[in-house]
Amino acid sequence: MSDASLQAYSRRLRVAHESQAWPDGPRRLISASWRRSMEAGIDPETRSAPLVYDLSRMSDIRGAHPLRPLLPMLADTLRQVADETAHIMIVTDALGRILWRDGNHAMMCAADRVGLSDGFQWSELSVGTNGIGTALATRRPVHVYSEEHLVRVLHIWSCSGAPIIDPDTDAVLGCIDISGTSPTLHPATVALVGAAARLAETQLALRMHERDERLRRGYDQLRNRPGALITATGRVIAGDPGGILGARIPLPGTGDLVALPDGRAGLLEPFLEGFLLRPTGGELASLRLTLLGNDQPAGQYGDLRVQLSLRHAEILALLALNPPGLTAEQLSFHLYGDHGNPVTIRAEIHRLRAQLGGAIAAKPYRLTVPVEADFLELRRLLTAGSAADLARGYPGPLLPRSESPEIRRERDELEVQVRARLLMHGSPDDLWTYAQTSNGRTDFQILERVATAFPAADHRAAAARTRLSQ
Template identity: 30%
Template structure:
């Protein structure tokens, strides 16, 4: 059924009448009579089937009660370990911010239907929390009956649920759309992304938004988890190491020899490492120069870089498209992997400042901005005051007012760092 039809008064009246019958002992939804369009009594077949499963588990709609699955401490740990945590900047730009701008809530849940993040305007979140739609709660079909998050996981398909189609009566003033997200390597469902709110939550543009976000999330996770790119924690593994944090890039060979890199050579290695399947000459032009540049210049730089890394382990650069061969890891990827495992201390140990801070290459600035947003958000949401202060002492971040205010809020009164944060905030005029 088209999303606009879900909201028509006639359809909603039909759904409400059918829902009222769910609460009567004679309600039988197991084998409904269906008309040619797949509906029974005018209600969508997928909704009726979900209602039937919900009745089997919960007996009646009044049995659908919000259940807290993760308390605050446990929720923070589950968030850190979930794959969504490592791609939050992407999820924020693709889904959370557009939903918030539209007055809707964006929710991210795990593979069991437990909500990990619910974001949107404060007034909308307050209303949603009143019905139990908040981080840490279980919105699986088994617990809450028919809803978009629960049905998307049960069916492994994109789902829209409007108003009275929800099994729980308390949710009848809301509508929602959800799609499952799958792991790029195993194909298993790792969670759901959902948009919840009023009628706009089932508008015709919401499912394409969710679908494109799920696709982008899968592509980004694929980059993080593909064996060719995944980093082994074993520091004895043979291979070269690329250092791109801070203003002095370098390449360390497996035998410990360190070769300083020019900014351009570091940019090329970083970009080729980011795209293991290779990049065309014209693609590198776009990634390396804000304006200008040419494939001739790219070829010349690649040839110089080949000479610079010659003899460093098995690392080499192939052409058509340009791509790296041999073992290469980087401080950036080690830090990213540490964050995905919830190990903030290790990530901060790798992080020495912005990625190639002197670079104006568009591809490099995008990589840097993505990681900077990831580590900053992780620290603000889940970091200790000591970790936040380490971040605030890094070049480029000393004037981050929000970070300093968070240190001020979390650090004990006697902490020297707290007093230092006060001094720095006063100097900033705060």
């Protein structure tokens, strides 16, 4: 793009920012990202990305991340380019949290002012459209130029990001990004970071095949080869000649019961770096949690109706949000913050397991059965459902009486996203449905919309006017 064309595009972007006339402003990828960001409640006047990690723990956080072994290779590939061109290179996790950065010293000092630094989060839900967050949201390499950023303070920046996708699980592991001031970062940089991401994925694939081969060699040495051979990530790589199990099974954890495609239960037994899977013959019960807008949370485990205490509901919600599991220390921190005691958690888990039997495993604590939960379904509706489905699927906040720091964070995030989505796309009926929730009943903006959306004589408009006057 020539300088004149770039200047003309910048003018169009500035007009789009002022008028929010997205289809007539930026390119389609960026306008779609602006919509997602606005629906998430991002303020264009935000001054910095949020700090989400304790910087004193960054070394441990980096060491535990699956991209850690690839950092030297990524650094060798991009660091020199970033330094010589007065840019910085960044590696994040799957949620856009910066794990590591390097490059030009002066540029890193400037980046500190907007939180483009270790421990800060750059997802679209945190800071709007940007090379990291938009690459993670779209699962593709992205170049974001100057005013294409939704947040105004980032208009002096341009960035190129590419997601790194695990060839084993197809999950996004993180993002690699090069950032610099707007005039200095060429759009072709996106091809460079894309190539670096593909190189990282190639290395991950080679390591995956090496692990598979070690597993198969050990399996071939077994007598009678009992059970199917499953990798640590749930892929079926031997012992299922008819393909009954499919390519992958969901893994609740080591030595646990799992649901098989035909409805039977299977038992996972640890084997080398993976598992042996043996059918048990019985069916696997599922756990259903009803925790939204409910002062008396309840669970359904198979045919058993379970009335849950608030603390037990909080524990089950946290385990449902963290399928790989949590230690007693992690659960304690999520529930009580710095004042928690893991001994208390172990006692609560013991009582909860008395109600739910084998549905909860230990070391770490995790759910071992299929889980259905209204708040997990709400998460799905936020990404794939209509506004009407979202309004019907949201009876109120998640565990409204909970003071758990992690539950409160999840509750507030869901509330903000539901409200923003309905204000942006909801019909009058959808807004009225939301107005019946505990927060919606006193939401001034929602009630104003309802009061003017229906005829004056309509009972919904009258109710909204009454609430506004109180």
